Amino acid sequence: MAHSTYSFTDITATLSHPSYGSYSLNGDGTGDMTVSKATDRTVHDVAADGHIMVSKVAGNNGSVVINAQQSSGLHNWLQGLFNYLVGASTKEWAHLTMNINSPVMHKTYVCTGGAFVKEPDEPFQAQGQRVAWTILFADIQKLPM
Template sequence: MSVSTYSFKDVVATISHPSYGSYSIQGEGVGEILIAKSTERTATDIAADGSVMISKVEGNNGIVTIQAQQTSGLHKFLQGMFNYLVNADSSEWAQISMTVKSTNMGKTHYCSYGAFQKESDNPYQTQGQKVSWALPFADIQNIAA
């Protein structure tokens, strides 16, 4: 019998921008990190006679969505970086990079040329909430150990 274990505590992430700085994440104040590739790698075309042509499509772009507690240091860092980049020169906009490593699963994601999709929503409720930050990246590499 084979047993495997997953723990979010085994996930370490670092988000950075060359002009703003970096922030390391190891579970504190984070609810979820979701890495979603955007490019559909296969396209098909059907001719009038019914023959099918299959095309392999290149592309490693995608979106990383980070859920953070609204009072966390991570949320404050992302809000500060967003505010900085909104007012910075446009050449700085898509310079966010991120590394997400899961030692237990033997995977590392390298995300390059990222930007903010939009500013996070601001919930005000009886209890504190999580806020979501979506960052589209031009290149996401998934390296298995």
């Protein structure tokens, strides 16, 4: 019987900004990550007579949401980068990159042109929580390994 296995610890990711530096993570303080594409690749236009025109749309933009433990080094690094970029020149804003590698699943994502959506909400409770950092990327390429 065939089976497969998965572990988040097999996934590595590196966030980089040319003026701020890099942060590599392998689970440390990361609750989860989600890569989402934003562009619908097919669009239908319906004419008055019911004729359908199908359009193939280019675009690899999307987002990565990183849920980090609020006391983690990852959250602190992202907060520091956000604070740096808010005060930096506009030309610094969308230069964040992220590479995500999952050798067990044979997947690699290369994300470029990244910028934060906003400073995330941060919960304060009796128990530590996760903070969701959403980064929009102008280009997300899923590459074969």
